[in-house]
Amino acid sequence: MACVADIRQSVIRGSRISLRPVRDSDIQTLFRWDSDEEIAKWAGKKFKTEEDAKDWYLSVHHLQKRSWIIETTDGNPIGEVEVTNISWRLHTGEIRIVIGEKSMWNQGLGEDAIRTCLSELFGSTSLKEVFLKVDSRNLRALRCYQKVGFRTEGKVKLLGDEDKPRSILLMRIAREDLLHGGAKGAYGT
Ligand SMILES: CC(C)(COP(=O)(O)OP(=O)(O)OC[C@H]1O[C@@H](n2cnc3c(N)ncnc32)[C@H](O)[C@@H]1OP(=O)(O)O)[C@@H](O)C(=O)NCCC(=O)NCCS
Known part of the structure; x- marks a missing residue:
């Protein structure tokens, strides 16, 4: 069985997109997506400068994180997906996705x-469960994750900006859920 080091260089093909490794020439685009206010509202802003983005995607190299560029079949980059906080001991990881080109949403x-990312991870590494965190008001993202088979396992109330409370949902998918269309979570979603 491959470890994550084996899959990081390969192109992974989905039905209508491909996942490929991040290149130096992607950094400007990744920084633009990260700086978009509407995207940052849901995904958070990570970088102050393009150098920060370069460090995150190209210099910081360890076995707990992998990032891919999402490309259309005609080779246009439209977003990024990454798996972080990988625990090879617990066989778990956390997924994060941004479709940066907003005209491609929905x-x-x-x-x-x-699905493409998880199929690869569940099929060729020892990962067995993947988690994500999502703002409960992010209905587009919630619907997207539910379609894949993620189920809500918990809810955390946060103070939020300007003391407006908000909630984060913790969602989970296991290897067999992806293959068999999902399991029921604690919140029944
Ligand atoms: C969240 C995101 C990754 C989803 O990608 P996407 O390609 O738009 O998702 P999909 O098209 O596969 O699924 C979106 C679904 O939400 C539905 N949807 C859109 N707006 C909705 C709303 N306000 N309420 C309910 N459902 C909604 C769409 O109709 C679609 O469902 P359908 O296929 O049943 O019609 C992308 O929109 C994005 O990057 N958003 C900004 C950053 C972000 O929120 N990242 C996630 C942080 S946790």
């Missing part, structure tokens, strides 16, 4: 990208 490409 076409099923986010679902395709997550």
Whole structure:
């Protein structure tokens, strides 16, 4: 069985997208997506400068994180998906996705990208469960994750900005859920 080091260089093909490793020439685009206010509202802003983005995607190299560019079949980069906080002891990881080109939202490409990423991870590494955190108001993302087979396992109340409370949902998918269309979570979603 491959470890994550074996899969990081390969192109992974989905139905309507491909996942490929991040290149130096992607950094400007990744920084633009990270700086978009609407995207940052849901995904958070990570980088102050392009150098920060370069460090995150290209210099910081360890076995607990992998990132891919999501490309359409004609080779246009439209987003990124990454798996972080990988525990090879617990066989778990956390997934995060951004479709940075907003004109491409709501076409099923986010679902395709997550399925493609998880199929590869569950099929060729020892990962067995993947988690994610999502703002409970992010209905598009929630619907996307539910389509893949993620189920809500917990809810955390946060103070939020300007003392407006908000909730984060913790969602989970196991290897067999992806193959068999999902299991019921604690919140029944
Ligand atoms: C979240 C995101 C990755 C989803 O990717 P996507 O390609 O748009 O997702 P999909 O098209 O596969 O699925 C979106 C679903 O939400 C539905 N949807 C859109 N707006 C909705 C709303 N306000 N309420 C309910 N459902 C909604 C779409 O109709 C679609 O469902 P359908 O296929 O049943 O019609 C992408 O929109 C994105 O990057 N958003 C900004 C950053 C972000 O939120 N990242 C996730 C942080 S946890």
